[in-house]
Amino acid sequence: MGFEVLLKGNNALRLLMGLGVALRISLISAVISIALGTVFGVLMTLKKPAITAFFRIYLETVRIMPQMVLLFIVYFGATKARGINLTAETAALIVFSFWGSAEMADLVRGALQGIPKIQYESSTSLGLSTMQTDRYVIGPQIIRRMIPLSINLITRMIKTTSLVMMIGIVEVLKVGQQIIEANRKVSPNAAFGIFLVIFLLYFAACWPISLLAKYLERKWEN
Amino acid sequence: MDVDMRPILEVKNISKRYDDITVFENLNLQVKKGEVLVIVGPSGCGKSTLLRCLNALEPIQEGEIILDGEAIRPGSREVNKLREKVGMVFQSYDLFPHMTVLQNVMLAPIKVKKRDKKEVREEALALLDRVGLLSKKDQFPRQLSGGQKQRVAIVRALMMHPEVLLLDEITAALDPEMVQEVLEVVLSLAKEGRTMLIVTHEMQFARAVADRMIFIDGGHIVEEGTPEEFFEHPKTERLSSFLAKMRF
Amino acid sequence: MNFDVITSYIPLYTEAFFLTIRIGWTGIGLALFIGVFVAFAQHFRVPVLARIAGIYVELFRNTPLLCQLFFLYFGLPKIGITIPAETCGTLGLGLLGGSYMAEVFRSGLGSIPVTQEEGALALGLTRRQMFTYVVFPEALSLSVPGIVGNMIFLLKETSVFSAISLMDLMFTAKDLIGLYYNTTEALFLLVIFYIIMLLPVSVLGSILENKVKIRTYGA
Numbered sequence: 091m092g093f094e095v096l097l098k099g100n101n102a103l104r105l106l107m108g109l110g111v112a113l114r115i116s117l118i119s120a121v122i123s124i125a126l127g128t129v130f131g132v133l134m135t136l137k138k139p140a141i142t143a144f145f146r147i148y149l150e151t152v153r154i155m156p157q158m159v160l161l162f163i164v165y166f167g168a169t170k171a172r173g174i175n176l177t178a179e180t181a182a183l184i185v186f187s188f189w190g191s192a193e194m195a196d197l198v199r200g201a202l203q204g205i206p207k208i209q210y211e212s213s214t215s216l217g218l219s220t221m222q223t224d225r226y227v228i229g230p231q232i233i234r235r236m237i238p239l240s241i242n243l244i245t246r247m248i249k250t251t252s253l254v255m256m257i258g259i260v261e262v263l264k265v266g267q268q269i270i271e272a273n274r275k276v277s278p279n280a281a282f283g284i285f286l287v288i289f290l291l292y293f294a295a296c297w298p299i300s301l302l303a304k305y306l307e308r309k310w311e312n
Numbered sequence: 313m314d315v316d317m318r319p320i321l322e323v324k325n326i327s328k329r330y331d332d333i334t335v336f337e338n339l340n341l342q343v344k345k346g347e348v349l350v351i352v353g354p355s356g357c358g359k360s361t362l363l364r365c366l367n368a369l370e371p372i373q374e375g376e377i378i379l380d381g382e383a384i385r386p387g388s389r390e391v392n393k394l395r396e397k398v399g400m401v402f403q404s405y406d407l408f409p410h411m412t413v414l415q416n417v418m419l420a421p422i423k424v425k426k427r428d429k430k431e432v433r434e435e436a437l438a439l440l441d442r443v444g445l446l447s448k449k450d451q452f453p454r455q456l457s458g459g460q461k462q463r464v465a466i467v468r469a470l471m472m473h474p475e476v477l478l479l480d481e482i483t484a485a486l487d488p489e490m491v492q493e494v495l496e497v498v499l500s501l502a503k504e505g506r507t508m509l510i511v512t513h514e515m516q517f518a519r520a521v522a523d524r525m526i527f528i529d530g531g532h533i534v535e536e537g538t539p540e541e542f543f544e545h546p547k548t549e550r551l552s553s554f555l556a557k558m559r560f
Numbered sequence: 561m562n563f564d565v566i567t568s569y570i571p572l573y574t575e576a577f578f579l580t581i582r583i584g585w586t587g588i589g590l591a592l593f594i595g596v597f598v599a600f601a602q603h604f605r606v607p608v609l610a611r612i613a614g615i616y617v618e619l620f621r622n623t624p625l626l627c628q629l630f631f632l633y634f635g636l637p638k639i640g641i642t643i644p645a646e647t648c649g650t651l652g653l654g655l656l657g658g659s660y661m662a663e664v665f666r667s668g669l670g671s672i673p674v675t676q677e678e679g680a681l682a683l684g685l686t687r688r689q690m691f692t693y694v695v696f697p698e699a700l701s702l703s704v705p706g707i708v709g710n711m712i713f714l715l716k717e718t719s720v721f722s723a724i725s726l727m728d729l730m731f732t733a734k735d736l737i738g739l740y741y742n743t744t745e746a747l748f749l750l751v752i753f754y755i756i757m758l759l760p761v762s763v764l765g766s767i768l769e770n771k772v773k774i775r776t777y778g779a
Contacts, residue, residue: 406679
């Protein structure tokens with residue numbers, strides 16, 4: 091069924107390293123997204139018409155444009171048409187950060203607006219300053235809401251990274267294809283085993299993170 | 313008031329327990345047709361649980377409930393018959409949020425009793441008119457005040473033509489200015505001879521509406537009597553101290 | 561940008577557009593069906609089925625569609641199960657979407673307060689009637705934002721179909737870029753067609769969401 095190919099040479103290691111490439115891209119993008127998205131999210135609650143309008147367009151673009159299309163625009167559009175020399179990996183990082191920041195911004199905005207007004211009022215009435223209110227009352231509540239959601243964003247990022255093979259980055263799916271191709275004669279059925287293993291590898295990467303997010307969400311629910 | 317002697321609802325030796333907590337034990341109760349029975353008692357005395365048992369929302373561990381001469385075994389098909397004949401209105405109204413007022417009150421007669429839609433609609437409109445909510449018939453529960461929602465909930469229960477109506481602290485969640493409009497509806501139902509079991513904390517209302525009062529404490533019926541005896545000449549120390557607290 | 565080039569490409573994109581839409585919406589239909597079925601199995605704790613449903617949801621929510629498609633399209637034929645590309649696309653989208661829809665329905669069902677069930681039972685409704693007329697419709701309206709969100713997500717996911725050699729919008733764009741180097745025009749049309757495909761759903765979703773919000777909550 092094609093599993094034997096994995097034991098040949100360093101094939102198993104190559105697959106894992108391919109997964110490593112995907113994970114590296116997703117983690118860097120996730121970190122950038124969480125940082126930028128938090129800033130954007132706070133900006134969105136400022137109720138300045140120009141800022142609001144800008145972010146509405148930005149968010150709606152991300153909401154309806156497939157990441158794949160964005161990847162093509164940045165990679166082929168910028169590199170080929172404008173002569174800017176972007177590596178595929180840089181293009182991927184730009185696109186995933188652009189996408190992830192929007193997602194994160196919307197989550198942060200939702201969390202900020204989800205804090206009942208009475209929370210602000212009761213801290214003010216206790217004599218806390220605005221800064222103290224944010225620091226001791228609002229901030230901790232936001233962080234508890236945001237951590238599980240940010241962790242979920244990381245799993246989504248990992249799953250989305252599988253797209254980068256379509257712009258030629260050699261990650262786990264591409265490595266899988268190469269292995270299948272190289273062993274076409276000796277193991278004609280390798281595609282079954284290899285793709286099943288990759289499927290499970292992705293699952294092994296994402297599932298624990300999803301469980302952690304679910305656990306934290308439940309723990310901090312109340 | 314047309315109170316005949318036949319009990320419509322009889323509770324014989326029922327006991328209710330949650331794991332190791334006994335809510336009540338060997339409780340007996342009879343309600344005659346057309347009678348309005350008001351049950352009072354401190355919070356946690358089991359009065360709401362009693363009503364819930366009478367509508368089979370809570371299983372009982374011992375004893376039996378006899379409705380109109382028929383014993384209802386918990387868990388059997390008869391439970392649905394019990395629920396058809398016994399209407400209940402809750403503290404939290406529990407209207408169905410995805411239906412309009414009219415849809416809310418028409419659902420059960422059409423689906424449970426398979427009655428004719430047109431006829432049900434006419435009856436629903438008449439009842440809504442009676443409680444002063446005809447103009448709200450096409451609104452959703454969200455658009456109503458608490459008092460209005462509770463009046464709709466009463467109409468919804470009445471639409472099933474229940475033999476007995478159970479009212480479980482129906483004014484407890486309402487703002488004070490809305491309590492009156494709901495209680496007036498209940499008073500008018502009492503006048504037309506509806507059989508009702510009412511759990512309430514509104515003592516003045518209890519006195520005005522009740523044919524008979526029951527005081528439950530610690531899972532037992534401590535005292536019962538006419539409103540007169542009950543409020544003016546309480547026989548037990550427990551009741552007089554309870555009433556004193558309620559009056560302030 | 562060269563508009564003659566754009567005009568000459570439009571028929572190609574239109575064809576690809578309809579293929580994408582066909583697979584996309586059939587897949588969404590399948591996803592809704594699977595989602596309801598799985599959510600019921602889990603909500604009613606059906607023995608064995610609930611277990612399988614749980615494993616299915618975790619597996620498909622935690623793996624990328626591209627990976628699922630590769631397995632279905634390239635892997636399965638090696639053990640004698642050959643599925644045509646278009647069916648693969650529909651099936652893959654349906655399986656992925658089913659796991660997402662199931663979560664939406666399940667949390668919708670789970671968030672109906674017990675008092676609603678009691679209210680229905682007290683009126684004499686049977687458990688089945690209670691579920692059919694009260695719990696399910698309420699859960700459905702609570703699920704609308706999630707369903708629309710998933711629809712948009714799934715329509716976007718169709719963009720990976722070119723990987724299993726379906727001639728969808730991405731495939732067409734990639735082909736034209738590779739063949740004629742009219743990158744700007746090819747990308748421009750790609751964006752336009754995805755806007756045509758997704759903007760109406762997004763706008764309709766927002767309208768529907770506001771409508772549902774008025775009806776639900778606060779009874």
